[in-house]
Amino acid sequence: MKYKVNEKGYYGDFGGAYIPEMLYPNVEELRQNYLKIIDDADFQKEFHQLLKDYVGRPSPLYLAKRLSERYGANIFLKREDLNHTGAHKINNTIGQILLAEKLGKKRIIAETGAGQHGVATATVCALRNLECVIYMGEVDIERQAPNVARMKMLGAKVVPASSGSKTLKDATNEAMRDWINNPVDTHYIIGSVVGPHPYPDMVALFQSIISEETKKQLIEQTGSDQPDYVLACVGGGSNAMGMFYHFMDDENVKLIAVEAAGKGVSSGFSAATTYLGKEGVLHGSRSILMQTEDGQVVEPHSVSAGLDYPGIGPQHAHLFKTGRGQYVSITDEESLDAGLLLTQLEGIIPAIESAHALAYLEKMEFKQGENVVVCLSGRGDKDLDTYIKYFNL
Amino acid sequence: MNRIKQLFQEKINILSIYYTAGYPNIGDTIQVAEALEKSGADMLEIGFPYSDPVADGPVIQASSKKSLDQGMTLKLLFEQLKDLRKNVTIPVLLMGYVNPVLQFGVENFCKACAEVGVDGCIVPDLPMVEYEEFYKGCFEEHNLSNVFLITPQTADERIHKIDGLTNGFIYLLSSSATTGKNLEVGDTTETYFSRIKNMNLKNPTMIGFGISDKQTFDKACSYANGAIIGTAFVRAIENGNIEERVSEFMNKFKG
Numbered sequence: 001m002k003y004k005v006n007e008k009g010y011y012g013d014f015g016g017a018y019i020p021e022m023l024y025p026n027v028e029e030l031r032q033n034y035l036k037i038i039d040d041a042d043f044q045k046e047f048h049q050l051l052k053d054y055v056g057r058p059s060p061l062y063l064a065k066r067l068s069e070r071y072g073a074n075i076f077l078k079r080e081d082l083n084h085t086g087a088h089k090i091n092n093t094i095g096q097i098l099l100a101e102k103l104g105k106k107r108i109i110a111e112t113g114a115g116q117h118g119v120a121t122a123t124v125c126a127l128r129n130l131e132c133v134i135y136m137g138e139v140d141i142e143r144q145a146p147n148v149a150r151m152k153m154l155g156a157k158v159v160p161a162s163s164g165s166k167t168l169k170d171a172t173n174e175a176m177r178d179w180i181n182n183p184v185d186t187h188y189i190i191g192s193v194v195g196p197h198p199y200p201d202m203v204a205l206f207q208s209i210i211s212e213e214t215k216k217q218l219i220e221q222t223g224s225d226q227p228d229y230v231l232a233c234v235g236g237g238s239n240a241m242g243m244f245y246h247f248m249d250d251e252n253v254k255l256i257a258v259e260a261a262g263k264g265v266s267s268g269f270s271a272a273t274t275y276l277g278k279e280g281v282l283h284g285s286r287s288i289l290m291q292t293e294d295g296q297v298v299e300p301h302s303v304s305a306g307l308d309y310p311g312i313g314p315q316h317a318h319l320f321k322t323g324r325g326q327y328v329s330i331t332d333e334e335s336l337d338a339g340l341l342l343t344q345l346e347g348i349i350p351a352i353e354s355a356h357a358l359a360y361l362e363k364m365e366f367k368q369g370e371n372v373v374v375c376l377s378g379r380g381d382k383d384l385d386t387y388i389k390y391f392n393l
Numbered sequence: 394m395n396r397i398k399q400l401f402q403e404k405i406n407i408l409s410i411y412y413t414a415g416y417p418n419i420g421d422t423i424q425v426a427e428a429l430e431k432s433g434a435d436m437l438e439i440g441f442p443y444s445d446p447v448a449d450g451p452v453i454q455a456s457s458k459k460s461l462d463q464g465m466t467l468k469l470l471f472e473q474l475k476d477l478r479k480n481v482t483i484p485v486l487l488m489g490y491v492n493p494v495l496q497f498g499v500e501n502f503c504k505a506c507a508e509v510g511v512d513g514c515i516v517p518d519l520p521m522v523e524y525e526e527f528y529k530g531c532f533e534e535h536n537l538s539n540v541f542l543i544t545p546q547t548a549d550e551r552i553h554k555i556d557g558l559t560n561g562f563i564y565l566l567s568s569s570a571t572t573g574k575n576l577e578v579g580d581t582t583e584t585y586f587s588r589i590k591n592m593n594l595k596n597p598t599m600i601g602f603g604i605s606d607k608q609t610f611d612k613a614c615s616y617a618n619g620a621i622i623g624t625a626f627v628r629a630i631e632n633g634n635i636e637e638r639v640s641e642f643m644n645k646f647k648g
């Protein structure tokens with residue numbers, strides 16, 4: 001339990017709820033109710049039923065043979081890319097939409113970077129017949145066009161965020177402003193383990209299904225639920241937290257979180273938060289973020305819209321600071337190369353986000369027989385344009 | 394005595410003006426303050442800009458961005474404010490988000506405020522529990538008031554708690570909104586204002602967000618000790634001669 005949230009909403013030095021008073025009633029309502037609602041047997045039943053019949057869980061744990069040969073270890077892929085809507089994001093939106101209904105909310109808002117969370121939110125809103133507004137940075141609207149079209153077809157209103165770097169951070173700002181201006185009846189489905197307490201804990205709980213299943217599948221396939229390594233990419237950190245969750249207290253399992261180095265950590269175009277960041281407050285929680293000496297948030301860069309964020313969730317900051325997790329980074333080019341490699345070795349086109357985690361395998365050294373789980377957080381359909389341009393296909 | 398307390402003892406219908414430091418030009422901070430005092434403002438809130446102002450609407454977002462682009466930092470602001478008390482006698486508060494304060498260091502921040510003659514602060518995203526635990530001692534040591542916001546959705550119990558924790562005034566948001574929304578005093582707003590008025594709080598109250606002209610100002614004053622104008626003022630000084638623009642704007646509230 002030492003890596004989980006305490007009763008004050010903190011993970012060590014990180015977390016809390018740094019929000020203006022306008023957001024307090026909604027966040028407090030959530031804080032008081034989220035565990036009660038989630039722990040309720042009926043809620044659990046409906047949540048798991050939907051994950052099974054609608055999302056298609058459990059997602060397979062696939063032993064990637066050719067990848068394993070290449071790296072000299074057993075490389076397992078946790079196939080979140082096979083979920084309905086194509087990424088891990090739907091685990092969280094299913095949970096939150098059920099919770100929003102229990103709280104009597106009528107309108108849903110969300111931010112999105114890659115558009116996967118936006119699509120997952122628009123999807124559950126269609127499913128449950130709730131109004132849906134998605135904020136998305138102008139830059140991301142351009143580079144993730146297929147997802148914008150999907151959200152529109154699903155009936156969501158997509159509002160461009162045109163401030164700052166016009167990416168995920170700015171979309172999050174706009175969503176928070178929307179919530180301030182709509183204090184009654186609206187629920188904000190945050191898409192990662194960021195935001196004020198209880199969001200990081202709530203999203204982690206919904207995503208923890210990833211490691212819950214992985215453990216069972218590992219026992220079936222290897223006889224042990226203790227792999228040597230677990231890897232995942234980190235934007236805000238929700239797929240990584242879901243992947244780490246049930247391994248956190250197994251101290252012999254090494255947790256590796258892969259951030260986006262962009263054009264290189266020292267290039268000025270990077271999103272490698274733990275490398276470049278300092279402690280501070282962003283989007284309602286105390287964590288680690290990229291900022292100037294004056295405390296102004298630095299605009300990040302990554303080829304991957306889902307990792308193009310200047311912070312990480314507070315629980316990640318805690319894993320980083322305590323040394324429980326190893327935080328590393330991968331450049332734009334390395335990730336794209338890893339994406340093509342997986343496609344050609346295993347016939348799986350990964351999201352560029354997930355390709356960051358895969359790329360780190362190139363930098364690791366394994367002993368024969370070691371078991372390695374990589375969270376394949378999403379599929380690459382949305383990224384075809386970027387891949388095709390980069391490889392001149 | 395703290396200038397804020399004194400003001401509320403001596404005056405009613407207090408007009409407080411918010412503006413962004415380093416706007417429209419980086420060197421304008423003091424000039425705007427002096428012009429405002431000269432044309433009759435009772436209190437000032439000087440905004441120190443932040444890159445991600447989630448509680449602000451487009452106008453203050455834009456002024457903050459311009460100020461930052463022109464090089465504003467907290468360090469520079471405190472340098473500019475060294476001359477604040479040469480000609481400005483009315484109470485002055487600094488308003489901004491918590492991260493720049495954290496990076497500056499809470500202790501250093503309070504000390505710097507006291508040195509230049511700042512009387513209080515408004516930091517909307519600094520939670521009450523954090524303030525109580527980590528900031529209050531330092532604020533009080535430097536005789537700084539910390540002002541909290543309340544909205545129509547804030548529960549009575551919490552308002553009483555805020556009232557116990559603060560010693561300047563309470564900032565009453567006319568509605569839960571980002572800055573710059575227009576005040577529409579409908580039945581529910583009146584009920585809310587009256588509810589607060591009847592709570593007999595120990596602190597005075599100021600109504601803010603969406604006050605833009607004499608009519609909305611007078612209306613606000615009938616429920617509180619005064620009102621705060623931000624967006625409308627920031628918009629008014631965007632172009633042209635500062636002294637002229639300020640006095641033109643302030644004249645609208647005379648009489």
Ligand SMILES: Cc1ncc(COP(=O)(O)O)c(C=O)c1O
Pocket residue numbers: 087088113114115116117191192193233234235236237238239240305306307351353354377378379
């Ligand atoms: C496929 C995929 N992986 C990862 C991420 C990054 O988010 P997080 O760090 O919260 O898992 C995203 C975000 O959009 C995504 O779409």
